[in-house]
Each structure stands twice: as C-alpha cells, then as structure tokens.
Amino acid sequence: MSEDPTQRGRQRWVQAVGSSPVASLTITKLAWVAEHEPANAERIAAICLPHDWLSWRIAGHGPQSSQPPAGVGLDALCTDRSDASGTGYFDSTTNSYRRDLLAHALPAHISQEAVLPRVLGPYEVAATADPAIAGADVPGGCIIAPGGGDNAMAALGLSMQVGDVSISLGTSGVAAAVSPVPAFDMSAAVTGFADATGHWLPLACTLNGSRILDAGRAALGVDYDGLAQLASQSTPGAAGVTLIPYFDGERTPNRPDAHAQLEGMTLANTQREHLARAFVEGLLCSQRDCLELLKQLGTDIKRVLLVGGGAKSEAVRAYAPSILGIDIELPRIDEYVAIGAARQAAWALSDRAEPPSWPVDIETTLTAPPTPEVYEQYVRWRG
Template structure:
C-alpha cells in the first residue's frame, strides 16, 4: 500500500480530533471527533476513549503511515512504577496551584540580589525563573501542580515514577504501552515528548535542551517534610543546591521524564498495529507531537515575523522568533515551537467569552451585537470595558473583575455598550501584541483564528484596534493540521516540513484608532 496518508491528532481540553490527511497536499481525507469530560481535572482514560472513538469516526487508522499528537499544554499526568495513573490529571485551567506558583517564585527570589537584580524578592524570583526555564511559574504550569500534589497529597507525590503531559501520555498509549501486569515492564522509558510542550512545564529549559531536576526537587520537597532554602544564586541557568532535601532530590533524580525528540524525529516505537498502521509496511511512525499552540502555528505555516491571535475560551497571541525571548517580568511565556524556533506567547484567560457576556447583557445574538457595535463611533462614546471577568493572566491579576468606566446618562446606549465589549476584547489582545513587540520579536503579519474570529464585529474592528492589517485564514482545525504536517515531515525525512497551502479567506484593513487603546490602557492601569 502506498505510504501517502498521515494522521494528526488534537487532544484538546474539550475533545479529541483525528484528521487523516494526504501527506503530499495536506488535504483532509477523513475526520473524527469525540468529546472529553468537562472540568479542570480529568481521568486520562477519558482521552484514550475519546481518541479511539474519534479514530473510528475517521474510518480507522490502519492505512496511516505516520501519526503525531498535538495536545493541551501543562496538564500533569502522574504515573507510578507500573505505569498506572496515580490521580486524575490536573489541566492547564486548574488554578488550585496559584499559592504554589507564588511560593516557587519566592523560593528563587529569596537568595540575595546579585549585580543589577531587583531588590524586590518577587521581581527577583520571576527574573531568575525566566532565565532558568524561559518563563516564570503561574498556576497553569505543570511544576506548580506537582508542588500542589506534594503539599496536599504527599502519598501520591512519593509514589510518582514518571511525569508526563497529555500529548506524551496519549502518544505512549498509541505506541501500545500502558499499565503493566504485576512483575511486568511498564516501559516508562518509552515516554517521549517535544521541546514545545516540554517548555511549558517550568522544569525544562528549551534553550539548553535539558530538564531541571533540581527545580522538580524544590517542588517535591513538601512531600517529605523537607524544605529547600537557597542561600545564593549567581547563575539561574545552573542547578540549585537541593542537598537539604535529600529524599525529594533522590525522587527527582530517579523520575522518568519523557525523552525530548527533535522537530522531525520519529519515536523509537511505531504505533501499535492494532491502533494504527496495521496495513502499512513498516507500520505507522510516531512523530514527537507538540503543545497545542505550537502545533497550531505549524498548521498555519507561520514563519519568523508572524503572530497568531487565537480567540477561543482564552485569547492567545503567539509569535515565531528565531532566538529565545526572555521577558524578565514574567508576562510573556518563553516557549519553544515545533520547528526548532521559539514561540513567545501571551495568554489571556478571557477570550471570546467577552462577546458572550455582551450578548447576554444586551439580549442579542452575535449578528445583532455586531450591528449595534457598528452603529457606535470608535471609543464607544467614552465607555471602556476592561474585560477581566474571570480574573486575568495577562496582566497577572487572578483576583480581578471586569469593569465598565466612562458611563454617563448621554452615552449609555446599547450601541456604545456593544462597541465597548468588542473593543475591550481586542484591546486585551493588543496588550499581548505590545508585550511581544517590546521584547524585540518581529510583528510583520497578524493571523486571526479561533471561534471568536467568526464574529463580524471582531473581524472588522480588529485592524483599527491592533493597528495593522489582519490576515484571516479559513476556519479549520489548525492543531490537528499541524500534527498531520509534522507526521508528514517525519515520514518524508526532509529537512523542512511539507509546504502545504494555507487558505486565506481575506485580509481585513481599517484606519487605526490609537486613541481607543490609549483610553483602555488608562482604564486598566
């Protein structure tokens, strides 16, 4: 059978999607999707069930020659020595570990300042984390969740034999591995990942390509009643002294962490032929996979200078940068991408749900919200919405709430309120763009994607608020496309990923309205 079909898998927060794809053209051949349970903690077995259902919907994977998995970032999957899941996975949107994130920052910041480091402990700690692993811990990241388990479920922490991420675990299962019978080999050593997803853990440094087991020991110390106090920290890129926590250090050293594969490197194992590739000579190759944002950028074919603005449940602005980008304030995550470059990324907790809040408040649908917004002037008659409905991550204000300012009897109209909601959403994404630009990353082209991009109001007003033309790719499953493109790259053995055609629905243009963003910046403080 000709080796011309590949599969891209997207195991996201909401569902698993399987896209069987023509490796030469990138054209969809078959597609399947199955939902995940709601919640911020999920049993990984639900992902496996959803994958099997989605693969069956897609007509099966027996004729697929290569497969890769893109997945929700930061989710913590803990395995014991038999390969069994110790507890439900804590997902990126589980914010229980906010206190642990703060404590980890303070732990690195506690050592005296060196050179021109800030005198403030928290600011100093954030800088050191950024220099160590590219990003400063927030509740989303895996290491903070490990620290939460160590503090609240020490018996679970002490049982950890391996830590992996959702895409790592699903790839491992597709390779035919899983919990071993008594006395059997769980093949934890077969776990693999890629640098994009590993870079979102807070214990992997993508610039040097190494895990920071000392930082894992720091997080695990409470499970043993131990404490690491850092007396000096001249160079955050070098391991800290964790000898005061011998049991946590020993555990961190023996933990199995997934092997980090290169961008187009095949895993050592092929897929279980009962799952994929059973009709293909040589079986189905498994690509390294990647984090969902990095996979989406690969699916979009993004190059250095491109920035994607993805409006879903959250809002994500991600740029492709040739070199590591270090934001010493901790606002920008210094992730890696799926091609060997870097992916500086800013994420807002509040995304397209801002529009939903506006619709509900005004009792209208999306089209009616757009009509009202277009009937108002730029600036909404002086009304500004700061849309931190669920707190916010960029800027880091977890306890914030939304606010409407500038209301008067004269300007409080349905039209102005609708405009304020759309402008508030776009201004929050402009914040992300400005942060990325301030770090020296090029912003030559903005690609607007995600469910929020379907809003006519967002599309038409985006250029005015973002200050530049906005390219609008066709609505598609870009994480699954990116995973399929990686699989085709692995299959080809070429130096570069295949050059699949990106369908552009249009380029939005408009007169910039900088005064709107200035009013927003003043209101949010």
C-alpha cells in the same frame, strides 16, 4: 532586577527556562501533589504529559495487567520541545532538563530518580505503533510523530514563519509569535515556549477571550449579528465608554481577583450602541496588550493572523485592524491544531530538514485606518 524576593525568584526562573512557574505549568502541579498528597508524590516513577503517555501506550508500553511485570518501558517515554517547554523544568535553549528546579517541587530523591521523557527533534520519529493498537495494515508499521502542544501545532498548521503572530479568540485569547530566539520576559507576562519547528513561540494568554462578546450579547439581549449591528451605530472609542473585560480575573495582566469594569459612562453616552462597541473594543484592546508585550521583547511583527471562534464576529473583523494597528489576515475557519498534527506527520514521513509546504487559504485581509485613540483610552482606564 526587582528587589522583591518573590519577584526576583520568578525572574530567575524565567532566566532558567523561559517561563515563570504559574499554575498552568507541570512543576506547580507536582508541587501541589507533594504538598497535599505526599504519599502519591513518593510513588512517582516517571513524569510525563498526556500526549507523551498516549504515544507511549500506542507504542505498546505500559502495564498489561493489574499486576504488571517488572519494567514497563518507562525509558521509552518521549516528548517534544513545545510540551517540554511548558513543564517549568526544561531549558529549551540547551534542550536539557533542570532537575535542580524540579527539586523545588518534589522530594530530592524523586526529582533526581524519576524518569523524564526523551525530548525529540521536530521531525524525529518517536516510535512505531504496536500493530495490535494501530497500523496493522500499514507496511512497515505506523510511525508515531513527536506531537506537540496545541498552540505549537496551530502555528505549524498555519505555516507560520518568523515574524508571524497568530491571535486566537476562543474561550481565552492567545497571541503567539514565531521567534528565531528564545524569549525571557522578566515581568512573567509572556511565556517563553518552544515551537514545533526548532524555533520558539513566545505567547501571551488572556483568560477572557470571545466570552467577552457573549457577555455583551447577554447584557444587551442580542445575538452576534445584533451586537455587531449595534456597535456599528457607535464610533471609535464608544463615545468615551470603555470596558475593562476582566470578568473572571485575568492572566495578562496578572489580576486574578479582578472583575470587569465599565468606565467613562455618562448620562449622554450610556446607550446600547456605545455599550456594544465597548464590549468589542474591550476584547480587541486586551489582545493589543498581548501584542505590545510581544513587541517589548523585541518580536518583529510582520504579519498577524486572526483565528478562533471569535474571528467569526463581523464586529471583531471590522475593528481589529484599526485597534491592533496592523492589517489582519483572516485564514479560512478550520481546525489548525489538527492540520498542524497532520503536517508534522507528513514531515516525520519525509525525513527532511524543513516541514512540507502546505498552503493556507487566506479568506481575506482586513484593513482599516488606525484608531490609536481607542487603545489609549483603554490604557488610561486599565491603569
């Protein structure tokens, strides 16, 4: 364990709940409120996430006027394991809250007395909707499923199994793996979330995703097809040019003040086709970093699925299997978070121990000879 007190504290937090208290977790936001708006912190009666609040309101709870009667149903708040695991004070291995950790963010009496949502099982019914809000014409009423975080719902929508990894290329880049055991990354690069099935979803996220391609298009004055055409005129490794694509800082690795760098340029290789190739390879190498982090945690990667807007790029499709070092399955472009929510609803209605089998339309499997030298070149410049 690290000798640095700050790093040692982060590692102890990871051991407790699976994730380091980074800015995206609920607990760090609560700490900000306590520090900057102490009067509001003192007024906290319950702590929940947006989807918890929405389910609670649809079930008919909450204030009915500007002067609500005493008791608005706070004890009816509920959540799911995936969103609870993103709070920074929930232990997904025991399915229990850590109020002792919450006390580091809020005044002691608030951390002990505030209502925290009941954590539901993967297909447990949360409540029945208030018919004045939803489901008035549904016999027996409209039930409310547990819900979940976006990445957990996407994994459910993709019907991911243990050994599957999804790489989602949107504004950010996310590599998420379904694991039968919790993940504890002492480097704090991988967050140990729970999934929506009772397993876990260790996840590595980059701030810079498909925007890297947008930056390449802007720099070279081409559209996506033009970027792919230019890149195809280069060779693996872009003739020695490497892009470290940390345009707005980076989360994985944790370099918040970093900027993008073009390395290895010479008079001989500073050409448009090599620059185009470097942009595409930079994006894919940053996702290879995420895969390597998952592997270091013991994740058994049997299958990789590529989704998100960036997966539409012909250049990404052409070079992903060779740079990531594995064949890539390309599901049909679709709204897999929404599909996951629908699959969860069907599961809650079935009341069976396993989710219903929903086939995923795999558009194609991308294959290419591996080019390990590209990632090795990237790692040398990344440091």
